[in-house]
Amino acid sequence: MDSQDLNFEFTWAFNIQVTEKNSGKYTQVTNKELEFIRSMVGPERMSTGESVLELHSKDESFHQRRKPDVVVWPLRTEEISQILKMADERRIPVTPWGAGTSLEGNPIPLEGGILLDLQQMNHVLELRTEDLQVRVEAGVLYKELNQHLSRFGLFFPPDPGASATVGGMVANNASGIRTVKYGATKDFVLSMVVVLPSGEVIRIGTNATKSSSGYDLCRLFVGSEGTLGLVTEVTLRLIGLPAEFMAAVVQFDLIREATDTVIQIMRSGLSPAALEFLDAPTVRVVNQFKKLSLEERPTLFIEFHGASAMGLKEELELVKEICGEHRSLRFDSGIGREKRNRLWEARYGVRESIKVNDPGFHPLVIDTAVPISKYSDLVAWGQKIIEKKGLKGYAFGHAGSGNLHMEILGIPEEKAQWQRVREAEEEIVYFALECGGTATGEHGIGIGKRKFMKKEHGESLLLMKQIKKLLDPNGIMNPGKIFE
Numbered sequence: 001m002d003s004q005d006l007n008f009e010f011t012w013a014f015n016i017q018v019t020e021k022n023s024g025k026y027t028q029v030t031n032k033e034l035e036f037i038r039s040m041v042g043p044e045r046m047s048t049g050e051s052v053l054e055l056h057s058k059d060e061s062f063h064q065r066r067k068p069d070v071v072v073w074p075l076r077t078e079e080i081s082q083i084l085k086m087a088d089e090r091r092i093p094v095t096p097w098g099a100g101t102s103l104e105g106n107p108i109p110l111e112g113g114i115l116l117d118l119q120q121m122n123h124v125l126e127l128r129t130e131d132l133q134v135r136v137e138a139g140v141l142y143k144e145l146n147q148h149l150s151r152f153g154l155f156f157p158p159d160p161g162a163s164a165t166v167g168g169m170v171a172n173n174a175s176g177i178r179t180v181k182y183g184a185t186k187d188f189v190l191s192m193v194v195v196l197p198s199g200e201v202i203r204i205g206t207n208a209t210k211s212s213s214g215y216d217l218c219r220l221f222v223g224s225e226g227t228l229g230l231v232t233e234v235t236l237r238l239i240g241l242p243a244e245f246m247a248a249v250v251q252f253d254l255i256r257e258a259t260d261t262v263i264q265i266m267r268s269g270l271s272p273a274a275l276e277f278l279d280a281p282t283v284r285v286v287n288q289f290k291k292l293s294l295e296e297r298p299t300l301f302i303e304f305h306g307a308s309a310m311g312l313k314e315e316l317e318l319v320k321e322i323c324g325e326h327r328s329l330r331f332d333s334g335i336g337r338e339k340r341n342r343l344w345e346a347r348y349g350v351r352e353s354i355k356v357n358d359p360g361f362h363p364l365v366i367d368t369a370v371p372i373s374k375y376s377d378l379v380a381w382g383q384k385i386i387e388k389k390g391l392k393g394y395a396f397g398h399a400g401s402g403n404l405h406m407e408i409l410g411i412p413e414e415k416a417q418w419q420r421v422r423e424a425e426e427e428i429v430y431f432a433l434e435c436g437g438t439a440t441g442e443h444g445i446g447i448g449k450r451k452f453m454k455k456e457h458g459e460s461l462l463l464m465k466q467i468k469k470l471l472d473p474n475g476i477m478n479p480g481k482i483f484e
């Protein structure tokens with residue numbers, strides 16, 4: 001097995017066709033370009049082998065696969081700069097690749113061309129413990145980074161769960177379970193080195209944790225999904241590892257009781273480090289495949305971080321009171337480190353558990369986020385739509401951040417059923433937008449959410465397109481993403 005195979009944690013046992021189609025707007029990679037790339041990186045850090053191209057034709061979504069013409073593993077910013085300069089001059093598409101764990105087709109090279117896999121740019125370049133900052137290459141896996149940082153009592157909180165790279169997290173503005181307290185990736189990026197589509201290398205941002213100097217270009221590149229340039233280096237702000245934690249599992253009879261509790265906790269001035277909602281079917285699959293033994297009911301996983309056990313105990317008492325007011329049936333807070341780790345492993349394993357429970361199906365993942373006061377309405381609406389369409393779905397999510405995931409099961413080849421899945425998606429996303437929310441809280445637009453951009457952004461979508469045109473006039477960077 002090629003070492004690049006290890007990028008993938010799991011793939012759905014599902015046959016998604018690979019397309020060779022392209023729009024005709026771009027130039028194909030020929031021997032001349034391959035020779036140029038070889039002169040840059042040598043023969044061992046590029047491949048046109050079928051299995052390598054196949055592995056880079058898909059992410060973790062159901063979207064149509066497309067192979068690149070060549071995969072390159074650069075080691076230096078300068079190599080990327082030279083390759084982008086050549087590609088821009090010859091109108092060859094370039095797609096950056098982190099670990100391929102996206103859920104919206106974000107890194108699929110829709111027009112073929114050159115795929116730059118950052119996996120080998122995986123070094124921690126500088127750790128400044130005194131400033132709580134680290135400078136890393138973009139291909140570093142965030143889990144490995146956190147293992148390294150833990151020896152110094154530090155961590156980088158955004159945690160998408162999958163084995164993602166820092167570059168991929170920056171590009172998708174990833175977040176996760178701990179975002180409710182600490183923030184998303186955008187809140188941790190201080191400066192970056194970016195290679196523009198022309199090959200020009202720029203450094204943006206500073207090492208100051210606050211700045212009012214000029215346009216915030218870091219925020220422009222965060223969430224740009226590789227469509228504006230390629231990030232090779234990132235300086236991240238870090239957090240001290242909390243001295244104490246306390247976790248609780250709370251169960252309810254009704255979904256609305258659970259979600260109203262979330263709203264009340266967030267309004268009460270408490271600051272949970274995690275506040276996750278799971279509906280009863282989701283609890284059922286994690287019980288089965290992640291060895292939990294919870295009652296199959298609407299459930300909240302809650303965690304607090306702090307400096308003293310006493311302070312956390314007081315916070316948990318207040319949470320217990322709020323849960324009681326919303327008729328909680330069980331409040332289990334005597335949770336030690338081992339059980340707490342199992343709970344979070346189960347939560348991170350929801351998608352995998354659904355996959356094992358429902359073989360042959362492919363879920364469409366809803367990733368809407370709304371202002372917290374609308375969370376209960378969003379969850380109720382989602383449940384209603386799934387039922388109305390006669391579909392099977394699971395509801396869970398980073399509730400404290402107003403983020404709801406629903407995995408709606410379907411089979412893309414079964415046209416009528418898949419049509420109902422897509423209609424359900426649209427009804428749920430449009431409801432979230434009417435609540436002042438977003439189509440995607442953390443997975444990005446990729447291919448799957450492009451159709452919601454106009455509705456969500458209105459006239460400002462034009463400005464986004466103009467920015468894209470300014471930075472990438474030939475449209476070579478990750479074409480076909482974000483915009484329809």
Ligand SMILES: Cc1cc2nc3c(=O)[nH]c(=O)nc-3n(C[C@H](O)[C@H](O)[C@H](O)COP(=O)(O)OP(=O)(O)OC[C@H]3O[C@@H](n4cnc5c(N)ncnc54)[C@H](O)[C@@H]3O)c2cc1C
Binds near residue numbers: 118164225229230
């Ligand atoms: C089981 C599972 C659970 C998940 N849970 C979460 C979650 O809780 N929260 C969450 O936010 N996400 C989640 N995800 C989605 C995914 O893990 C994140 O979006 C992650 O940030 C993708 O990182 P990656 O390294 O795999 O990037 P890739 O998927 O390889 O790429 C992502 C995008 O970034 C671009 N890109 C990659 N590297 C660079 C670079 N160096 N410069 C410029 N552009 C680049 C690519 O072109 C692509 O558009 C989950 C995925 C799975 C499979």
